[in-house]
Amino acid sequence: xxxxxxxxxxxxxxxxxxxxxxxxxxxxxxxxxxxxxxxxxxxxxxxxxxxxxxxxxxxxxxxxxxxxxxxxxxxxxxxxxxx
Amino acid sequence: xxxxxxxxxxxxxxxxxxxxxxxxxxxxxxxxxxxxxxxxxxxxxxxxxxxxxxxxxxxxxxxxxxxxxxxxxxxxxxxxxxxxxxxxxxxxxxxxxxxxxxxxxxxxxxxxxxxxxxxxxxxxxxxxxxxxxxxxxxxxxxxxxxxxxxxxxxxxxxxxxxxxxxxxxxxxxxxxxxxxxxxxxxxxxxxxxxxxxxxxxxxxxxxxxxxxxxxxxxxxxxxxxxxxxxxxxxxxxxxxxxxxxxxxxxxxxxxxxxxxxxxxxxxxxxxxxxxxxxxxxxxxxxxxxxxxxxxxxxxxxxxxxxxxxxxxxxxxxxxxxxxxxxxxxxxxxxxxxxxxxxxxxxxxxxxxxxxxxxxxxxxxxxxxxxxxxxxxxxxxxxxxxxxxxxxxxxxxxxxxxxxxxxxxxxxxxxxxxxxxxxxxxxxxxxxxxxxxxxxxxxxxxxxxxxxxxxxx
Numbered sequence: 001x002x003x004x005x006x007x008x009x010x011x012x013x014x015x016x017x018x019x020x021x022x023x024x025x026x027x028x029x030x031x032x033x034x035x036x037x038x039x040x041x042x043x044x045x046x047x048x049x050x051x052x053x054x055x056x057x058x059x060x061x062x063x064x065x066x067x068x069x070x071x072x073x074x075x076x077x078x079x080x081x082x083x
Numbered sequence: 084x085x086x087x088x089x090x091x092x093x094x095x096x097x098x099x100x101x102x103x104x105x106x107x108x109x110x111x112x113x114x115x116x117x118x119x120x121x122x123x124x125x126x127x128x129x130x131x132x133x134x135x136x137x138x139x140x141x142x143x144x145x146x147x148x149x150x151x152x153x154x155x156x157x158x159x160x161x162x163x164x165x166x167x168x169x170x171x172x173x174x175x176x177x178x179x180x181x182x183x184x185x186x187x188x189x190x191x192x193x194x195x196x197x198x199x200x201x202x203x204x205x206x207x208x209x210x211x212x213x214x215x216x217x218x219x220x221x222x223x224x225x226x227x228x229x230x231x232x233x234x235x236x237x238x239x240x241x242x243x244x245x246x247x248x249x250x251x252x253x254x255x256x257x258x259x260x261x262x263x264x265x266x267x268x269x270x271x272x273x274x275x276x277x278x279x280x281x282x283x284x285x286x287x288x289x290x291x292x293x294x295x296x297x298x299x300x301x302x303x304x305x306x307x308x309x310x311x312x313x314x315x316x317x318x319x320x321x322x323x324x325x326x327x328x329x330x331x332x333x334x335x336x337x338x339x340x341x342x343x344x345x346x347x348x349x350x351x352x353x354x355x356x357x358x359x360x361x362x363x364x365x366x367x368x369x370x371x372x373x374x375x376x377x378x379x380x381x382x383x384x385x386x387x388x389x390x391x392x393x394x395x396x397x398x399x400x401x402x403x404x405x406x407x408x409x410x411x412x413x414x415x416x417x418x419x420x421x422x423x424x425x426x427x428x429x430x431x432x433x434x435x436x437x438x439x440x441x442x443x444x445x446x447x448x449x450x451x452x453x454x455x456x457x458x459x460x461x462x463x464x465x466x467x468x469x470x471x472x473x474x475x476x477x478x479x480x481x482x483x484x485x486x487x488x489x490x491x492x493x494x495x496x497x498x499x500x501x502x503x504x505x506x507x508x509x510x511x512x513x514x515x516x517x518x519x520x521x522x523x524x525x526x527x528x529x530x531x532x533x534x535x536x537x538x539x
Binding site: 039064 | 269425
């Protein structure tokens with residue numbers, strides 16, 4: 001299941017990433033913002049993606065930006081909230 | 084280009100890191116994370132006493148002469164408040180639901196209740212009056228730090244942490260303003276070095292910031308002399324004599340045109356250098372202690388968009404506004420309407436949150452609650468916050484659209500980049516007209532603004 005979430009997430013990240021930074025070079029635990037793959041503004045799009053695709057209600061669980069800065073952090077959140 | 088990059092990134096070069104480890108080896112091994120935290124906690128013991136006494140100084144000017152009793156009471160009451168918030172954060176799940184749902188509003192509500200109480204007590208009430216006033220001013224410094232402490236409890240991150248760990252940022256020995264540089268313990272811990280090599284890297288990065296801070300202080304001294312021709316600056320005899328914006332604003336439209344523009348751009352560079360110097364000192368010390376957090380200011384004068392400038396100019400202030408204003412609004416309001424959602428969240432953070440933060444640090448208002456006296460400042464500041472919010476919002480939308488458009492294209496050309504940077508400088512220089520701590524009225528500021536474009 002995690003692999004399927006991962007594929008979906010990577011597919012989405014490709015639509016918001018900066019053009020000159022290949023996604024493949026970023027490790028799963030690396031910060032997406034610090035590695036230059038996305039800007040901090042893209043976090044809002046990640047929030048919208050998670051709300052829409054996984055029905056995650058951030059108003060109820062609270063939004064912790066640091067959770068959304070790495071692929072593994074986002075996948076952990078998806079697993080926790082869709083369990 | 085690679086030579087410049089090599090020099091600026093020298094502190095990350097494996098050979099340099101290895102050399103540093105070799106030089107400081109035994110010391111690095113002994114400075115384990117708990118010991119480094121303990122050192123900062125010892126420093127916090129000094130700050131527990133020093134900071135409230137420093138913050139309450141304006142109250143001493145307004146009210147009765149300071150007695151040691153009032154000072155001691157303020158120090159103890161501040162610490163008692165921090166302990167109470169710490170206990171609330173530890174037992175967050177056991178708090179009443181009404182508090183759990185809006186902990187920050189309760190924290191700020193309690194603060195304003197103390198402000199109100201201080202206002203009700205007459206000036207002649209001696210130690211009681213001075214203690215309450217001093218407490219209000221000292222708590223204003225602690226307010227946002229206690230906010231991070233509560234946020235930690237809300238996110239279930241208090242397990243395994245001790246009170247002394249939280250003292251690090253609530254009473255920061257590494258310095259700071261009302262804005263908690265390095266945020267709270269959650270953020271600091273995430274960036275804490277856990278190996279000798281990571282500590283060496285963090286310390287070298289910290290030293291780099293301290294060197295940069297010294298250079299910026301030198302540049303400020305040069306600027307004070309060569310640009311402003313101020314006696315305290317270097318080579319002031321050769322100075323251009325550009326006036327300070329603060330001095331020109333009360334003149335309204337009567338200010339000289341060229342001097343006005345020069346003052347605005349020089350003021351922007353001055354503010355950036357000053358903030359960067361101070362921020363580098365604070366983050367530099369934090370990094371020496373193994374907390375390898377982001378720097379507060381990172382080349383904002385090269386930012387190609389307003390949102391990028393805002394992100395790089397005062398990072399921890401922006402982060403604070405995001406955590407406490409932007410995200411809570413973003414996840415709750417207008418979820419089905421993306422543009423409106425972003426506008427509301429931006430207005431809440433860069434507008435309302437920004438204004439509120441500055442009200443909390445308006446000593447005179449906190450002590451007197453004089454809304455009439457606050458009005459000139461409030462008018463100008465509100466307008467500044469509105470312009471800033473709208474600018475950031477438009478910039479964010481443009482960035483989103485640009486990102487979609489450049490997906491197939493590439494980075495912007497140099498002329499385009501220079502044009503964008505010049506636009507960013509001009510925007511922030513112009514809106515500073517309403518942020519400057521001048522005694523000018525709102526009308527005088529508007530006249531000054533219009534005169535820049537020949538309207539007199």
